Amino acid sequence: MPTNTRESGLETLIVNYLVNSNGYEQGQNSDYNKEYAIDETRLFRFLQATQPDKLEALGVFTSDINKSKFLNRLQGEIAKNGVIHVLRNGLKVYPVTLDLYYLLPSEQNVKAKELYEQNIFSVTRQLMYARDNAKLALDFAIFMNGLPIITCELKNRLTKQNVEDAVYQYKTDRDPRELLFQFGRCMVHFAVDDNEVKMCTKLDGKKSWFLPFNQGYRDGAGNPPNPDGIKTDYLWKQIITKNQLSNIIENYAQIVEEKDEDTKKLKRTQIFPRYHQLAGVQALLADASDKGAGHKYLIQHSAGSGKSNSIAWLAHQLVSLSKDGKSIFDSVIVVTDRINLDKQIKNTIKSFMQVANTVGHAEHSGDLRKLLQGGKKIIVSIVHKFPYILEDIGNSHRMNNFAIIIDEAHSSQSGSMSAKMNMSLSANYESSEEESAEDKINKIMEGRKMLTNASYFAFTATPKNKTLEMFGVPYEEEGKIKHKPFHYYSMRQAIEEGFIMDVLQKYTPIHSYYKIAKIVEDDPMFDKKKAQQKLRRYVESNETAIRMKAEIMVDHFHDQVIAKGKVGGQARAMVVTGSIERAMQYYYAITHYLQQRKSSFKAILAFSGEHEYGGMVLSESAVNGFASREIEKKLKKDPYRLLIVANKFQTGFDEPLLHTMYVDKVLADIQAVQTLSRLNRAHPLKNDTFVLDFANETDVIKEAFSKYYTTTILSDETDPDKLNDLESDIHAHHVFTDYHVATIVELYLNGAERDTLDPILDICAQTYKDELDESGQVDFKSKAKAFTRTYGFLASILPYSNPAWERLSIFLTLLLPKLPAPIEEDLSRGILEAIDLDSYRAEAQTMMSIAMESSSPYEIDPVPTSAGGGKTDPELDLLSNILATFHDLFGNIPWTDEDQVKKYIAGIPEMVAKDKNYQNAMKHSDKQNAKIESDKALNKAIINLMTDNMEIFKQFNDNQSFNKWLSDMVFTVTYNTEGEVYSGDVTI
Numbered sequence: 001m002p003t004n005t006r007e008s009g010l011e012t013l014i015v016n017y018l019v020n021s022n023g024y025e026q027g028q029n030s031d032y033n034k035e036y037a038i039d040e041t042r043l044f045r046f047l048q049a050t051q052p053d054k055l056e057a058l059g060v061f062t063s064d065i066n067k068s069k070f071l072n073r074l075q076g077e078i079a080k081n082g083v084i085h086v087l088r089n090g091l092k093v094y095p096v097t098l099d100l101y102y103l104l105p106s107e108q109n110v111k112a113k114e115l116y117e118q119n120i121f122s123v124t125r126q127l128m129y130a131r132d133n134a135k136l137a138l139d140f141a142i143f144m145n146g147l148p149i150i151t152c153e154l155k156n157r158l159t160k161q162n163v164e165d166a167v168y169q170y171k172t173d174r175d176p177r178e179l180l181f182q183f184g185r186c187m188v189h190f191a192v193d194d195n196e197v198k199m200c201t202k203l204d205g206k207k208s209w210f211l212p213f214n215q216g217y218r219d220g221a222g223n224p225p226n227p228d229g230i231k232t233d234y235l236w237k238q239i240i241t242k243n244q245l246s247n248i249i250e251n252y253a254q255i256v257e258e259k260d261e262d263t264k265k266l267k268r269t270q271i272f273p274r275y276h277q278l279a280g281v282q283a284l285l286a287d288a289s290d291k292g293a294g295h296k297y298l299i300q301h302s303a304g305s306g307k308s309n310s311i312a313w314l315a316h317q318l319v320s321l322s323k324d325g326k327s328i329f330d331s332v333i334v335v336t337d338r339i340n341l342d343k344q345i346k347n348t349i350k351s352f353m354q355v356a357n358t359v360g361h362a363e364h365s366g367d368l369r370k371l372l373q374g375g376k377k378i379i380v381s382i383v384h385k386f387p388y389i390l391e392d393i394g395n396s397h398r399m400n401n402f403a404i405i406i407d408e409a410h411s412s413q414s415g416s417m418s419a420k421m422n423m424s425l426s427a428n429y430e431s432s433e434e435e436s437a438e439d440k441i442n443k444i445m446e447g448r449k450m451l452t453n454a455s456y457f458a459f460t461a462t463p464k465n466k467t468l469e470m471f472g473v474p475y476e477e478e479g480k481i482k483h484k485p486f487h488y489y490s491m492r493q494a495i496e497e498g499f500i501m502d503v504l505q506k507y508t509p510i511h512s513y514y515k516i517a518k519i520v521e522d523d524p525m526f527d528k529k530k531a532q533q534k535l536r537r538y539v540e541s542n543e544t545a546i547r548m549k550a551e552i553m554v555d556h557f558h559d560q561v562i563a564k565g566k567v568g569g570q571a572r573a574m575v576v577t578g579s580i581e582r583a584m585q586y587y588y589a590i591t592h593y594l595q596q597r598k599s600s601f602k603a604i605l606a607f608s609g610e611h612e613y614g615g616m617v618l619s620e621s622a623v624n625g626f627a628s629r630e631i632e633k634k635l636k637k638d639p640y641r642l643l644i645v646a647n648k649f650q651t652g653f654d655e656p657l658l659h660t661m662y663v664d665k666v667l668a669d670i671q672a673v674q675t676l677s678r679l680n681r682a683h684p685l686k687n688d689t690f691v692l693d694f695a696n697e698t699d700v701i702k703e704a705f706s707k708y709y710t711t712t713i714l715s716d717e718t719d720p721d722k723l724n725d726l727e728s729d730i731h732a733h734h735v736f737t738d739y740h741v742a743t744i745v746e747l748y749l750n751g752a753e754r755d756t757l758d759p760i761l762d763i764c765a766q767t768y769k770d771e772l773d774e775s776g777q778v779d780f781k782s783k784a785k786a787f788t789r790t791y792g793f794l795a796s797i798l799p800y801s802n803p804a805w806e807r808l809s810i811f812l813t814l815l816l817p818k819l820p821a822p823i824e825e826d827l828s829r830g831i832l833e834a835i836d837l838d839s840y841r842a843e844a845q846t847m848m849s850i851a852m853e854s855s856s857p858y859e860i861d862p863v864p865t866s867a868g869g870g871k872t873d874p875e876l877d878l879l880s881n882i883l884a885t886f887h888d889l890f891g892n893i894p895w896t897d898e899d900q901v902k903k904y905i906a907g908i909p910e911m912v913a914k915d916k917n918y919q920n921a922m923k924h925s926d927k928q929n930a931k932i933e934s935d936k937a938l939n940k941a942i943i944n945l946m947t948d949n950m951e952i953f954k955q956f957n958d959n960q961s962f963n964k965w966l967s968d969m970v971f972t973v974t975y976n977t978e979g980e981v982y983s984g985d986v987t988i
Contacts, residue, residue, distance in 0.1 A: 010156050
């Protein structure tokens, strides 16, 4: 008989594995009660085998009325709290409480093992679930002791159907009002083919939101080839095995309830772990269980990939982790920079019976001690508060083992903070009044070390070199010690799987064009570089420029976001500015234009502290008319649609309704990734995002995202001998002596008053001012800063301590604030008084998709140990030359008839596209050669235009910026690999 390549063949393969290799029973449709959506046969068999006396007390076998009462009670509890809650907590039905599931046992607990083995795992093929239509059948359903927990629809690519057809079937053929498919009745619904798996926790017709449940392949979506079977067999061989399914029921799956503070209505969300979350948390638990306390783990999971749940699942399971009958960790401390994470953790774990009521939030000195003494096993602290709560930990706690989970590790591990934390938790730290300076130095150095009685679990989407070296897994390659994450879920995979949005898909640079007039008769000289910077700031913050850019933002938001119904008409936007002053300018300009447009929307301003503007000292609440803590909640509701920010909300802000970002701030590296990633949160109605960028070049943005698009690896370790070099260079300036260092350190460690420290520091500072010229001062100060920065990092990871380095670090930390910055004459002073803004315009360039191409890991360099800085001689130039260069640099073109020029330029692409050589290159050559032919054709077109418009010809030949823009624009809109002739419009 030939192989069954139909859908039924895949169904047979899965069910046979579950029954023959995994201890499942195979159910029949005759066992299924459609009125209650249960496998009635196995439910009562389980209860009869495990709790016969309770079943007898209920009288379910002696009276149909009693049986109906019982089944109605069961159905009501599942409808109210969900099947997971009922399995975990049992069913209270007067006068008994029934267990409906027995937990996974520990190795030593024989009785628990016997009970667990009483659980009945079953699978029913072609389940005819519908009460009103006997023809409707589900491919298979999985039951736990008769209660349905998983449904599954299968498709087979060999018969030209795939996972998307299974998703479509769920959305169109599986009525969510049917009892089996109602919210909370099952944990999850799987759509499966031989290549991919998708999952959904709430069926809602066409609004059902299915997301991939795949392993990932080469840092991207999908599944790897499987030499031992079908690509998706991990689902039935790893995930729905008896042990793993029990683990998910007990430790992961749940319904989380959140109350809307305004309407008081409860929002219920069913959570089932994504594949990368389950794999990551289990890998961490397995390694910690095997190795015990005292190890470091870096988890690089993309922003928007569910780190909060991963942290919560990890935290509550670390508490119960044991080896040889003894807990591995006495307490779990979660350090975060997100104020609401403790609430998320509580919501996520409150239904786990093993750790109920064990979460505390530590904010003030003494909190940690009280929480530990009060039996709180999981303690959450905000990163900025953490140093203060460590002061009162009793010595008894230093004998305990800790698991320290760090959320957004790149921002949570400053040298001083980690040193204080380590000293407080270290088992070896004891205080004594009789300590010598040497003893105290040794304790400080030990405090800088990673604790041996703690394991560190560091989560971040964007690991810096310092984070990789501190927490990453070291390995040797190419004669270097490199560091990589312990577990990763890449940005690329998250985007391809639809967990997050690709924020670079619709990216539009906005170029500014302006003309600045010289308003003084003479032609003074200025520092060319500084003058250019001042001119740029002057132009971009000018009221005219802000007003025009604000109008572009508001018009775009109404015409391209709201009018097109983005995020189901609920889209929000963020305006990112470079300063509080600029944010305020934008707020008032946008508010004025919204009113001018008679818009129904309003803007919100977000900044920290108070700021003087327009002769008044303003705060967020004064401007917005409501408290700062209300901003996130207000933004979700009309009329508020635009959030204008200065540094706030650019990290950790999780709002799926945020669709568009207007950027008027220079961004680079991690800051660029974190800021733009505020848009990446997925939403069932969100299909794309927009970025309009007034300040950044696209190649800089692309480079920033490239570092974190796949796995980030540290290319080499920091060389500690660089500290020896810096120390030698610092001493060579003879600003201080060994006597000064030793005296200051001893006085400081013994708590001497300021009036005994300052005279010595002031002598050294005076030597710095009197004996060093400007270059020497720059060199000394920059290298002193480099030394303290590098030592603060290396001291935590180097195996050997160096008391001399520790002393020098303490001394320089105290001396540096005493050293004045080198006096440098500002040779650009006065330039703003000599000029005026003559004209300004901002124009959107062609919208593009910034494509990330590399699928291999990105290697970043180790922590820099060089001092940097240094004095450079200013380059002076005449004001007229500076303005001419400035205009050329930023592409200012004073067209005499702008409308006519736009008309001519709009016709150029069609002229180029008709060139035969270009068409031939598109058909038969690569993109590079096609671009060469496109440029040749463009040159011909420009020459042909010479008689009609000399301005375009002149700018094309004389203005390199215009030449490049026109060349790239024409090629972008005309290039077609099929060689088809372009016909269309170009918006200039």
